[in-house]
Amino acid sequence: MLSEKQKEPLIRLVGVSKSFGNNIILDNVDLDIYRGDALVLIGPSGTGKSTILRIIAGLLPLDKGSIYISGQKRKGLIEDGEDPLGISMVFQQAALFDSLTVAENVGFSLYQHSDLSYQEIKELVREKLDMVGLGNTGDRFPAELSGGMRKRVSFARAIMSNPKDEASRPEVVLYDEPTAGLDPIASTVIEDLVRELQCTDRGCGTYVMVSHQDSTIRRTADRVIFLYGGKIQWTGSVEEIDTTDNPLVRQFFSASTKGPIKVIE
Structure with a gap:
């Protein structure tokens, strides 16, 4: 039986709206994310x-609505105040520093924002690289790695x-989009790693993914949550993908050009 703490959302979006110019991207969206969630937005x-x-990460301001982190209303962006829980983001293009080695990329935040010794950070970096299967790549530069390896380095950093x-x-x-552009x-490899990091006490038990x-x-x-027209149009388990009669989900997974999703030409 779930405790009251487990029932309470880690992250809650309430009436969130966001536009870029005249283009409405999010329109009064409500979303709850719970501890242990493996949630994919499609x-x-x-x-x-x-x-x-980006809104959850605190990188993008809201036009309307509120976001709550562990029940605490966030005011402004991430740099405007400290969230009550840690949130990391893995960007689609890995976003590594090309001029830094793999080890320097992974340890960057600790070098910048901790009083740990060089040796302590080096050991932590080695541990995280081992976790993503890249223990012998610390001295290499991002340009020397494959796309999948760069993604794994970004996981270690996160x-x-x-x-x-x-x-x-x-x-x-x-x-x-952690697997975008990969064979x-x-x-x-990346999909397995996402699940492995969720299941280890050295990883993170909750994640939200776009794919x-x-x-x-x-x-x-x-x-799974299906987003279209600025609103959440369907939510269900991964098993329900093949049984739902929601026309948006059916069209999306059949890759059909005919249906309620407008084809951009």
Whole structure:
């Protein structure tokens, strides 16, 4: 039986709206994210999925509505105040510093914002790289790695924390198209890693992902949300994808050009 703490959302979006110029991206969206969620946001391109991630990460301001982190209303952006729980984001293009080695990328936040010694950070970096299967790549530069390897480095960076500061440990990871542009085998490696990091006490047990890739959605999601027209149009388990009669979901997974989703030519 779930405790009251487990029933309470870690993250809650209430009436969230966001526009860019005259283009309405999110229109009065409500969304609850719970501890242990493996949530994947799906829908056509340009429907606000990545926008939701950036709002949750505190990188993008709201036009209307509120966001609550562990029951605490966030005011402004992430730099305007400290959230009551750690949230990390893995960007679609990995967003590594090309001029830094893999080890320097993974340890960057600790070098900048902790009083840990060089040796302590080096050991933490080695541990995180081992977790993503890249233990021998610390001295290499991002340009020397494949696309899948760069994604894994970004995962290692996202779960890095200061063991002397429990508040720095991320409890939620946001993944923006983590398998985009990867071949099927590299995608499987990333999908497996997402699940492995969820299941280890050294990783993060809650994640929200944006994906268009069928295998990624089916292998990493427990709960799926379909976003279209600025609103949440359907929510269900990954098993319900093949049984729902929702026409948006049916068209999306059949890749049909005929249906309620407008085809952009």
